[in-house]
Amino acid sequence: MSDTEIPPPLVLARLSRAAPFELRIEPGSAARDALRADLELLDLRKLRLEGRLVPEGAKDWRLEATLGATAVQPCAITLAPVTTRIDVAVTRRYLDDFVEPDEAEAEMPEDETAEPLPASLDLGEVIHESLALALPDFPRAEGAELGETVFAEPGVTPLSDESVKPFAGLAALKDSLKK
Numbered sequence: 001m002s003d004t005e006i007p008p009p010l011v012l013a014r015l016s017r018a019a020p021f022e023l024r025i026e027p028g029s030a031a032r033d034a035l036r037a038d039l040e041l042l043d044l045r046k047l048r049l050e051g052r053l054v055p056e057g058a059k060d061w062r063l064e065a066t067l068g069a070t071a072v073q074p075c076a077i078t079l080a081p082v083t084t085r086i087d088v089a090v091t092r093r094y095l096d097d098f099v100e101p102d103e104a105e106a107e108m109p110e111d112e113t114a115e116p117l118p119a120s121l122d123l124g125e126v127i128h129e130s131l132a133l134a135l136p137d138f139p140r141a142e143g144a145e146l147g148e149t150v151f152a153e154p155g156v157t158p159l160s161d162e163s164v165k166p167f168a169g170l171a172a173l174k175d176s177l178k179k
Contacts, residue, residue, distance in 0.1 A: 006031050006127065009120035010053075012094070017055040023065070024050045025123055039132055042081050043072035049127050051090065059096040059117060066090065067130045075141035082139035090130045094118065 005028050015021050026048045027035070036044040051065025069086045091113045098116040152158030 006124035009122040011120045012053075012061055012118070015053065015055075020052040020054045022052045023123070024048070025127065027124075027127070031124070035128060035131065038128070039071075039135065041071050041073055041135075044069065046070045047127070047131070049090065049123065049130075053121075056093070061094045061117070061121075063090065063092040063094070063121075063126065065126075067127065067134065069131055069134075071131070071135055073135065073139045075144050076138040077144040077146060078141050080141040080144070082136075082141050084136055084139060086131070086134045088130065088134045090126065092126065094121070 006025060010021075032044045032047050035041075035047070047069045049065050049067050051063065054062045054064060056062050067086065067088050067090050070083060071086060072081050072083050074080070075082050093111065093114045094117045095114055096117045098114055100116065
């Protein structure tokens, strides 16, 4: 499957279980612009999901794919554009017998790739989720560093990051005893 836009959801019951279903999706500019806006990116280019859906057992499916993208985000410190190349494996297992935890808080399952078997698979959602997870949380431009801001009333020695460390006083005492 190849398309300039994200295809409609795949109805899994209509796919042949005799062989893997090959896919290659390269969203066009309208779909990339929608993702760019939703993920608050400065630019998004070269977006591609390529792989296959493999039937497993009587009803289950496994998605084995690679997501490739070039994303431009604002630097978390300077807001300068930061370009990131993303090439990540995307694996999802769609299981017919998947049981959602019914507690408000539950442990993360051992297999984080397992999901309930949907009637139809929206590959646009897979692309969106995979890209969001692969993007750096706090991109930094080259050479960008956080500075230290120190505040204090006039006549008071301001606290710095170094002086509030728990063992800073002990280290100073130790150094003074060595002299």
